[in-house]
Amino acid sequence: MEDQSNEAVDAGIYEALRIVKPSLADEVLTPKTRFNTLSLQSIDMMTVVFEMEERFGVSIVDQQLDTFRTVEEARETVQKLLHAKTSQPSV
Amino acid sequence: MTRRVVVTGIGCVSSLGVGTSALWEGLVRARTAITPTRLVQAGLEVTLPAAPVTGFVPLDHFTADELPMRDAFAQYAVVAAREAMRDAGLGRGETIPGDTAVVLGSGGGGEHTREEAAVRLFGERKLRCSPMLVPKTNNQAAVGFVSMEFQVTGPSFVISTGCAAATHAIAQAFHMIRHGVVRRAITGGSEAPVALSVFQAFDAARVLSHTTCRPFSRERDGMVIGEGGGILVLEELESARKRGAFIYAEVLGAGMSADASSSVYPREQGPAQAIAMALREARLNADQIDYINAHGTGTQVNDRVETMAIKLAFGEHARELTVSSTKSLHGHTFGGAGGIETVATLLALKHGVAPPTVNYLGPDADCDLDYAPNDPKPRRIDVALKQSFAFGGLNAVLVLRRDVVQ
Numbered sequence: 001m002e003d004q005s006n007e008a009v010d011a012g013i014y015e016a017l018r019i020v021k022p023s024l025a026d027e028v029l030t031p032k033t034r035f036n037t038l039s040l041q042s043i044d045m046m047t048v049v050f051e052m053e054e055r056f057g058v059s060i061v062d063q064q065l066d067t068f069r070t071v072e073e074a075r076e077t078v079q080k081l082l083h084a085k086t087s088q089p090s091v
Numbered sequence: 092m093t094r095r096v097v098v099t100g101i102g103c104v105s106s107l108g109v110g111t112s113a114l115w116e117g118l119v120r121a122r123t124a125i126t127p128t129r130l131v132q133a134g135l136e137v138t139l140p141a142a143p144v145t146g147f148v149p150l151d152h153f154t155a156d157e158l159p160m161r162d163a164f165a166q167y168a169v170v171a172a173r174e175a176m177r178d179a180g181l182g183r184g185e186t187i188p189g190d191t192a193v194v195l196g197s198g199g200g201g202e203h204t205r206e207e208a209a210v211r212l213f214g215e216r217k218l219r220c221s222p223m224l225v226p227k228t229n230n231q232a233a234v235g236f237v238s239m240e241f242q243v244t245g246p247s248f249v250i251s252t253g254c255a256a257a258t259h260a261i262a263q264a265f266h267m268i269r270h271g272v273v274r275r276a277i278t279g280g281s282e283a284p285v286a287l288s289v290f291q292a293f294d295a296a297r298v299l300s301h302t303t304c305r306p307f308s309r310e311r312d313g314m315v316i317g318e319g320g321g322i323l324v325l326e327e328l329e330s331a332r333k334r335g336a337f338i339y340a341e342v343l344g345a346g347m348s349a350d351a352s353s354s355v356y357p358r359e360q361g362p363a364q365a366i367a368m369a370l371r372e373a374r375l376n377a378d379q380i381d382y383i384n385a386h387g388t389g390t391q392v393n394d395r396v397e398t399m400a401i402k403l404a405f406g407e408h409a410r411e412l413t414v415s416s417t418k419s420l421h422g423h424t425f426g427g428a429g430g431i432e433t434v435a436t437l438l439a440l441k442h443g444v445a446p447p448t449v450n451y452l453g454p455d456a457d458c459d460l461d462y463a464p465n466d467p468k469p470r471r472i473d474v475a476l477k478q479s480f481a482f483g484g485l486n487a488v489l490v491l492r493r494d495v496v497q
Contacts, residue, residue: 019159020159021156022155022156022158022159023154023155023156043160043222043223043226046222047159047221047222047223050219050221050222053219
C-alpha cells in the first residue's frame with residue numbers, strides 16, 4: 001500500500017471522485033483539476049475524502065488535512081501520510 | 092369552515108411492477124408477487140418468502156450522480172410521486188410551492204444502507220462511516236427528495252408509525268387540507284425492508300410466514316415482507332374542479348386511535364374506535380360502507396382481531412361488506428403499505444372490483460366475513476375504508492367515497 005507512485009495516487013483520487021460522482025467518468029481529470037470546478041456539494045466532497053481514506057489507508061480528516069484544492073495538492077497530502085506510515089517503526 | 096379534499100393523482104412502485112397499472116393488473120389477475128427470496132449479507136444467508144421489487148432499474152429513473160445518496164425507499168417514493176403528479180396533471184413548478192405539503196410514511200428509512208454500514212462497522216471493524224450515511228438513511232430522506240423534485244416549500248415531514256405510517260401520513264395530509272393549512276399535498280409512503288437484518292428481526296418475533304401470506308385463511312402462518320411505495324396527490328375540491336382534474340375519490344374522514352394495551356398484541360377496541368371516528372368525521376353510517384381494504388397481515392392474531400374489530404364497528408352490516416387484503420399479492424411493505432393499499436382501494440372504487448385475498452385455503456372459525464377469496468369480486472363500491480394497524484397498538488383508518496356528492 002505504501003510508497004505509491006504519484007500516478008497511482010492520482011488514479012486513486014480520480015476513482016474516489018468517480019464513485020461519488022459517476023458522471024465524471026466522461027470528464028478528463030488531471031493533477032491540476034480543482035475540486036471546486038466539479039460541481040460537488042459539501043457532502044460529496046466529504047465523501048470523496050472518505051473514499052480516499054479507504055483507498056490509501058490513511059486518516060486525513062482526523063488530522064484536519066482536508067484543505068487541498070487540486071488533485072495535485074490532495075496527492076501531496078496522501079503521499080505525506082503514506083510516507084509517515086512507512087517511516088513509523090512497526091510494533 | 093372546513094374544506095373538502097379529493098384525490099387527483101396516484102402513483103405506485105410495488106412488487107407487482109412499476110406504476111399503478113402494473114399494480115391493478117397484478118391484483119385483478121390474482122397474480123401474487125410473493126416468491127422464495129434469498130438474502131445474503133456478510134457471509135450469512137437466509138431464504139424466506141418475500142415480495143421484492145423486481146424490474147425496477149434505478150438508472151431508468153435517476154442519473155448515476157443522484158444514486159449514491161438515494162436508498163431504495165427514497166427512490167420508490169420519488170418514482171411513485173412522479174407518476175402521481177403526472178396523473179394529477181401537475182408538473183414541476185405547478186405545485187403552488189408554499190401551499191403544498193409533503194407528508195410521507197416510512198417505518199425504517201434506509202434499511203439496506205444501514206445494514207451495509209453495520210457490516211462495515213462491526214463486521215469489518217472499520218470505524219469511519221460514509222458521510223452520506225445519515226442523510227441517506229434517515230426516515231425523512233424520501234420527503235426531502237420529493238420536495239426537491241417538485242420544488243415544494245410547504246410543510247414537509249415524515250410519519251413513522253411502522254405498518255400504519257403511510258395511512259397516518261395520508262390522514263395528516265387530509266386534515267391539513269381540510270383545515271386550510273395547505274391546498275395540496277403529496278402523501279403516502281414507501282419502504283425497502285427486504286434486508287437480512289429486517290427479516291431476522293421480524294422472524295424472531297414469530298410473525299413471518301415460511302410458506303406464503305394467506306390472510307384470514309385457515310392455516311395462515313404469518314406475514315410476508317414486501318417493498319415499494321404508494322403516493323397520492325390530495326387537493327382541495329375547489330382547486331381540483333377549477334383545473335378540471337380527474338377525481339378518484341373524496342377523502343371524507345380519517346380515524347386514528349391507540350389500543351393503549353400492548354406493544355405487539357392488538358385489541359379489537361382500538362381499531363373499532365378508529366373506524367367509528369373516521370365514520371363520524373365522514374358523516375356516514377356504518378351501513379354506507381361497501382369495501383374494506385384490510386390491514387390483513389396474515390398472522391393468526393391480526394386477522395382474528397381485525398375481524399372482531401370490523402364486527403364491533405359495523406355490527407350486522409359486517410356481513411354485507413367485502414373485506415380483502417392485498418398484502419397476499421404484494422407483501423407487507425410496512426411504512427409503504429398504507430400508500431400502496433390506498434392506491435389499490437382507489438382503483439377498486441374506480442373499477443367497481445374488490446381485489447382478492449389470494450392464497451386462501453378456506454374459512455377459519457375466527458374469520459368468517461367475505462374476504463373475496465382468491466378471485467377479484469366485481470361489486471358496487473361507492474365508499475371504501477383503508478385501515479392500517481401498527482406495533483404499539485396504533486391504528487389509522489381512511490374513508491374514501493368515489494363520487495363527489497353535493
